[in-house]
Amino acid sequence: MTILLYDLVGRDATRPFSPHCWKVGMALAHKGLAISTAPTRFLEVPAVEGGVSKTVPVIRDGDKVVADSFAIALYLDEAYPDRPTLFGGEGGKAMARFVERWSQLTIHPYVTTAAIIDLHAMQDEENAVYFRQSREQRLGKRLEDVVIARDAGLATFRAALEPLRSMLGYQPYIGGASPLFADYIVFGALQWARIASPYQLLDDSDVAAQWFARCLDLHGGLARKVAAAA
Template identity: 55%
Template structure:
């Protein structure tokens, strides 16, 4: 049976951009599962599946609904144990949590400053009002002020990615010879930027760029189905 995945979209429903949803898209492909994407604007999320969630990704698998990209990955691992592993063993699950927390604090934070106005500009008018009011409360400043610090964050992001760069000198993916959920966690962040913003984040000769291209090539180019933002 085809699974259903609620994704996050702006005014253009074909360009889904949530980094967390992208983690789940890659996880579903990794497990070889068929799924249908349901693009959802911010302000429509509270209405889906009878108010099942405040956030996406939301995965519907028959009678089961799961929210949160990490919980979904764990669910898929448990429910589809014969498909390729997303974690490579119990040690990999715990380690993926560390990669998640590292990416949230050291990658997503600078990324957010860099691309926040690109996100805003691609939302429908109704979603723009929602996004501005909720984010300005959350970050304690106007979106424009957050964005003003963005350019300086490009260097910070690059410096923060150094552990990943060094890891890629040992093996082609964070997961080793082949990708695991850890790769999709970091991929989600760079894909978020790729589909929403034309800004160039990494040098072409950066090993992280080469790794990102490898991730975009996975699953018959699943990540490229949404073109880079122009």
């Protein structure tokens, strides 16, 4: 039986871009579970599984429907305990939440700044209208006024990744010798940027970029199957 993943896309259904959906895509591959995806536009999210969630990812696994990337990862580890763990124990579950909040507060705002015009351009006409309205309301300014902070903010963004770099001096993954869901959390944020925008967030020589490249190679290069934005 395959697990169905509702995966956020724009005009091109082969370029899923949501950071949270990528966390789940990587988690499903990590568990070695067969999946099918339902490409989902922003405006289709409210109809997913009868309106179970305001956001994707949502998965259906037989009779079970689960929303929210972290909740899905917890569900997968509980439902499939014989497959590779996503958390490495109870401590890992708890600390993955810290990593999630760090990623959400440190990486997501800058990716939003850097990629917002590109994310808008990826949507079809109807969804682009929704995207502009909802984001301009949330951010309190026009999309074109968001992106102008991009160059000025780049050095601060890169500096904010120092804890990740410093950790990589001890071990190759946040999960230790091999990746865990905590890696996919941070990976998802940078994959979102990679797929949406050609703007270069990291230098290739950056150890954080090298960790990201290792994540792109995981699970048969799953995450490279969607090309970087050009």
